[in-house]
Every structure is written in C-alpha cells, then in structure tokens.
Amino acid sequence: MSSDLKSKVTNWDQKIKLMNIGIVGYGPAGIVAGMALKRRGHTITIFERDERYDLRQAGDVNRLDRDKTYPIDIGAKGCRAIKYLGIEPFFEKHCNSFKGTRLLGDGSMLGPEEPEGHYGYMGARVELMWALTEAQETLAPDIKVYYSTKVESIDPDAKTIHTLCEDKRESHSFDLIIGTDGAGSLVRRELQNKGLIECEEHRG
Numbered sequence: 001m002s003s004d005l006k007s008k009v010t011n012w013d014q015k016i017k018l019m020n021i022g023i024v025g026y027g028p029a030g031i032v033a034g035m036a037l038k039r040r041g042h043t044i045t046i047f048e049r050d051e052r053y054d055l056r057q058a059g060d061v062n063r064l065d066r067d068k069t070y071p072i073d074i075g076a077k078g079c080r081a082i083k084y085l086g087i088e089p090f091f092e093k094h095c096n097s098f099k100g101t102r103l104l105g106d107g108s109m110l111g112p113e114e115p116e117g118h119y120g121y122m123g124a125r126v127e128l129m130w131a132l133t134e135a136q137e138t139l140a141p142d143i144k145v146y147y148s149t150k151v152e153s154i155d156p157d158a159k160t161i162h163t164l165c166e167d168k169r170e171s172h173s174f175d176l177i178i179g180t181d182g183a184g185s186l187v188r189r190e191l192q193n194k195g196l197i198e199c200e201e202h203r204g
C-alpha cells in the first residue's frame with residue numbers, strides 16, 4: 001500500500017480499547033454477547049434475576065420450568081454465532097441437530113441426505129440454556145455472573161447499574177452497558193424514558 005493511501009486508513013494497527021462491560025440478562029443473547037466480547041479481551045459482568053441453572057440436574061425432566069420449556073429452533077443465524085464461538089460440542093450434547101433443505105445459487109436443492117445438510121439445532125429453551133451455560137462456564141469462567149440479582153434501574157449517563165439481591169441494593173459502574181433482558185426490557189424502557197432511543201414494542 002502506498003504511504004499516501006496508508007495515511008487515509010485509520011484504526012488499522014490501533015489496539016481496541018478494552019472495556020469493563022455490564023450486561024443485563026443471562027439469557028441466550030446475554031451469554032453469546034458476553035462470550036464474544038470476552039474473547040476480544042473485555043471484562044464482562046452479567047446480572048440475572050433468576051437463580052443459576054443447575055447443570056447437575058440437566059436431563060431431569062421434573063426440574064424443567066414449564067414457562068421456559070417451549071421449543072426453540074436455532075436456524076442459520078444462530079448457528080453462525082455458535083460456530084463463531086466454536087461451541088458446537090455443547091449443542092451436540094444438550095440439543096438435537098436438524099436437517100432441512102436449502103436452495104443453492106443454481107436453483108438446485110441441497111437435501112437432508114447430503115452430508116453438509118445440517119442447518120440447525122432445536123431443543124427446549126432450558127436445553128439451549130444448559131448448552132450455553134456449560135459453554136460459558138467451561139470456556140469463559142472468568143465472566144462474572146450475578147444470579148438472583150434483579151436490575152432495578154440503570155443510569156445511562158453515569159453508566160451505572162443498580163441491583164437488588166436478597167434485600168441488598170448495590171450499584172456497579174461500567175464503560176459500557178448492554179441490555180439483553182428480553183421482552184419488556186428494562187434497559188430499553190430506561191433509554192426510551194430518557195429520550196435516547198425511539199422504538200415501538202410489538203406484542204405477539
């Protein structure tokens with residue numbers, strides 16, 4: 001590359017700024033985001049209002065929370081995230097892989113009988129959580145997870161998260177806060193209330 005062109009390229013050899021990141025919600029989105037950011041060297045803390053999923057109970061149907069037992073299909077996009085993190089073995093263990101048909105560029109069809117015909121995983125949400133929880137605890141054990149800790153409010157300006165755990169209130173400050181707290185997200189509501197974002201909630 002000529003030195004003239006090189007001077008126009010920014011951030012090429014700059015190291016990324018490592019951040020202290022707080023994530024609200026230890027659901028599928030929070031775990032995947034946390035692991036991907038951890039891989040890049042950031043320090044990750046996740047707050048989850050539910051108690052910890054007990055992996056020793058994996059497979060005990062009687063322990064399944066009926067509200068969290070609905071089936072989930074993980075299609076192409078989800079599989080790309082799983083592949084990026086290299087955590088396929090955890091999904092092979094806890095979920096079922098499914099095959100399907102896929103249209104190729106030339107109009108022909110790749111059928112389930114083809115060796116490459118693996119397009120996704122399916123399982124109950126709790127099985128998906130077992131796969132992700134075991135992956136996180138095995139590969140990224142230094143992600144700090146606060147279970148049974150409800151985020152009561154956030155201060156986007158001060159980048160502070162206010163939590164409640166067993167009658168104990170705490171505040172935690174970060175360089176960046178990420179909301180992965182699902183439908184009815186508190187983080188989104190707080191940002192909306194402050195006029196920082198505009199969005200509509202779609203209810204099914």
Ligand SMILES: Cc1cc2nc3c(=O)[nH]c(=O)nc-3n(C[C@H](O)[C@H](O)[C@H](O)COP(=O)(O)OP(=O)(O)OC[C@H]3O[C@@H](n4cnc5c(N)ncnc54)[C@H](O)[C@@H]3O)c2cc1C
Pocket residue numbers: 024025026027028029030047048049050070071072073074125149150151152180181182183186
């Ligand atoms: C019947 C049904 C079927 C579905 N089928 C599919 C499907 O086939 N494929 C698919 O992709 N999706 C499906 N979904 C949607 C599925 O639930 C979501 O895709 C998935 O759970 C989203 O993950 P998430 O991490 O974004 O949010 P969630 O799974 O909702 O996780 C959010 C987490 O944040 C925590 N949290 C929330 N508020 C706070 C707070 N204030 N403080 C601390 N923690 C908090 C929650 O306890 C939860 O653990 C289905 C949903 C339902 C109801």
